[in-house]
Amino acid sequence: MSARMSRHDSRDAAPGIAMRRPPHAPGKRHRVNVRVPSMAHRTIEIVFPRAKVAIFLDGCY
DSSP states (O other): HHHHTTTSOOSSSSHHHHHHHHHEEEEEOOOEEEOOTTTOOOOEEETTTTTTTTEEEOOOO
């Protein structure tokens, strides 16, 4: 299972792109795939730094 999952691209998957488009259109800027400071292997998919909002997506299943 680990070998199979390591071949999948963790960035720019369809669920992530679908979630990023609506807020980007009216000008809400965000960052993508930001590392969690206290967790080495975890990333936040979408971050709105000014609003201090983080969105985690687990869309591979």
